[in-house]
Amino acid sequence: MKILLQSPQIIDPNSPYHLKEKNVLINNGRIVEIGDKNYSADKVIKAEGMKLSIGWFDLGTSIPDPGHEYKEDLDSGMRAAAAGGFTQIAVLPNTSPAIQTKNEVSYLIKGNDTNLVKIHPLASVTKNNKGEELTEMIDLHEAGAVAFTDGLKPVWHTDIFLKSLQYLQKFDGLLIDHPEDIWLNLFGQMHEGINSTMLGLKGMPRIAEDIVVNKNLELLGYAGGRLHITRLSSAKAIDMVRSGKKKLNVTCSVTAYQALLDDSLLADFDTNYKVNPPLREKADQDALIKALKDGTIDVIISGHVPQDEESKSLEFDLADFGITNLQTTAANLVSLSKWVDWDVLLEKITVAPRRLLNLEIPKIDIDEKANLTLLDPDRVWKFDERSNFSKAKNSPWFGQEIVGKAVAVFNNGKHYFDVA
């Protein structure tokens, strides 16, 4: 089937057509023509004003399969990913069992040769993500794990953290850590500040993030290796990464929503805003945006953490953390584009994560495989039961009209459209 994308702006720094508006013809999973001609096709997508990039890559999607398939399984997660613009997702090991033997790795990658969305397993650093005992990381790497992390949990044990940095150097492996001091954040519900004080909720202070980032950068300096700090939220922690980058092999990421939301949104105890790291304050949001612009933040992730209704529709302190965000990342990017240029934003969700994981980087050029995402930044749509592909709906945007949508994805000879 021949598909013609009419005049999207191509955003791919590796492409000779970068920042140009061209017609792109796709046939049988390959890009066959790029130019100004109106190539004949079976399907024509009017893409003027839209952004065409290589397929989006999510460096840290939570799909709790195996174990909690009622929240999200691989099938629903991949559909939500495709509808959200992602052609490749690195999934977190917060599953049950955790991704800690090659069996679990094989389970995740079994459909990769044929599926529209390719899954890249992130394996656990420690058994059951408890932070106490290392997993067989070499074996996991051989089986196809692309990096190592305890996912939504920090590798809190100082010595285990150090050992994992050292051990991974055998194959230049990447350690991904969610920085959080578990003692300072114990029973924490939201960012510590004036709002948590007024709501009577136990706070999660910035310092719980700052001291761990500081400590882990010191450990990285001592041990060597490669560290990626994920889900940053505190202004000071970002500054530490910024200076750490001058001498260390450290990179970092932020969720697409973190810079857009603040802790005042929790004023009426809406559990959809209960996330970890917590929503913080204006100064932190500004720092995130600055760091997105100046390149301190390398990668943008969806931050997708699906929860079932029973885990969210209840008393605030009993509710679980997380936002279902695969399908709303595009709208987040549109909001961020007020401050950050499109080519900068898209690089952080396409090229940068693949480079970190030493994966092949697709390219928009004639005769290349079509691994593409088409974003319509002006599309107004309602995120609701009908448009949602995830099993979860724990999102502050659920039921609302939002602006910005990934309207087409291509990968592995397959595609998904949401166009007229």
Place this chain on the structure above:
Amino acid sequence: MSKLSQKHLLGIKDISREDIELIFETADNFKEVINRPIKKVPSLRDVTIANVFFENSTRTRLSFELAQKRLSADVINFSASNSSVKKGETLLDTVNNILAMKVDMIVMRHASPGAPHYLAKHINANIVNAGDGTHEHPTQALLDAFSIREKLGSLVGKKIAIIGDILHSRVALSNIFALQKLGAKVMVCGPPTLLPKFIKHLGVEVELDVQKALQWCDVANVLRIQLERQQIKYFPSLREYSLYYGITKKTLDNLKKQIVIMHPGPINRGVELSSDAADSEHSIILDQVENGVAVRMAVLYLLAGRTS
């Protein structure tokens, strides 16, 4: 007559000074009523109120129940242990079951901050928050302010020190909101580990020395040490607490002025307050209890009036 601006009483933060004054004027009338030989009025006849307590309470529940009975409401009581919530029936299911029995108003105590706010989004009945975890306890703050007003006249410019475990206290937070709305100055005092780091931003004075706090204030509202609500150790021992933060008759006599002592109860005698201080002429603790009934009658009456 005037009406409350809110359908529920979830917290003091959400209500206006005018609401508070209306509640006080109504409570003045009810206080007169409950001191008559016949203490009962028919105001809430045919109104059914459920007291739903997911956390232990003796005096608040009794005070509400008495207020309801004096107003001729029909009353049902439900108590459940909070620990079973996550395993068993959800809060919403429990309350919907009660509402299915045609209940008009819910008075709820719950260990989770925001539990009544959550409920308010899902049900139609009027809700009175009888304490939600470490968040608010609005009727306690109303009766405290009412008692100060009764003792000292207006609250404008009066200095109130709230002493003790501020971090875990819903009474402290509601009191701060209520007292400030009524024009009083508020100070909080306690061990530094029991003071929320950002409490200053609420516009209160912060003092670590009890003597200085007592010296400063016109009224000391002494809080119960909430050991049951402390999930982590915040101070070394009750012994040290009572030595350095406890208030005795001697401490009060050494002050160069007369101050008022309040306590929301139940008192840990010999910990935050010695018996001779609690029972001294400084204390208005039992007036608080009496006023609690009148203030709760006013709240229930006004909320019911808002729907009818």
